[in-house]
Amino acid sequence: MAELGTLRRKIRIQAISIGLAVAPFGVAFGALCTEAGLGAWEALGFSSLVFGGSSQFAAVTVLAEGGTVIAAVIAGLLLNLRSLAFGVAMAPSLQGSFLWRALTSQLMIDEATAVGSAQESHSLRRYGYIWAGLSVFVFWNFMTWVGVTLLSGTGSLIEDLGIDATIPAAFLGLVWPKLSSKDHRIIAGIGAALAFLLVPFVPPGIPVIAAASAVLFLRPWEKRGSHE
16 A cells, blocks of 8 residues: 555656646747637637647747638647547546546647556556546646736746747657657658648648648658569
8 A cells, every 4th residue: 555655646646747848839829829819718618618729829929820710620620630539548447437528628739648558556556647647637627727818918028038949849748759760750741841841832721731731641651662
């Protein structure tokens, strides 16, 4: 029992640390919502109901740049597709009633899945998942409120503090570890090229959606490589 208590304490510390680490991104998201014309309740609803950092940034960035709602929704959905894989990985440890699974699915984010999947038993995987998910949820929503209420109309302060830089930094942090794979570097290169070429000609948000189609080029590339 003492060993179990120690493991759970370590998980709690890790979960809270992760929640604190993502807090600045919540501030940046709240500030971005004001630029997109969203009110405090709309921003908080976004963070609590959608609760997917990168997808939230993608959708609101599209809106802030004058893109359509459809483009914003598609951009967010594309980035959240990875949650399907997370669900498959965590499902054995989150078994229960339909209501329980529906509630816990709201916490299906990178951080919660990372902490949960790192544990050895189903009970600890579930414990880590819930603690990390709730930690990020609380800090993210609180800092969204800070960004959208206390920092609204303070664009210069946001830039002076470098908060605006956390948005591209967040995306880079998500993408960078994946670039260790040759296949992922190919996809990233093709996607970046597509987005770069389309930016001058299409409405905001469309380049992001088009860049996601780069994944279609992977299989033909692999086939060509196998014949060389």
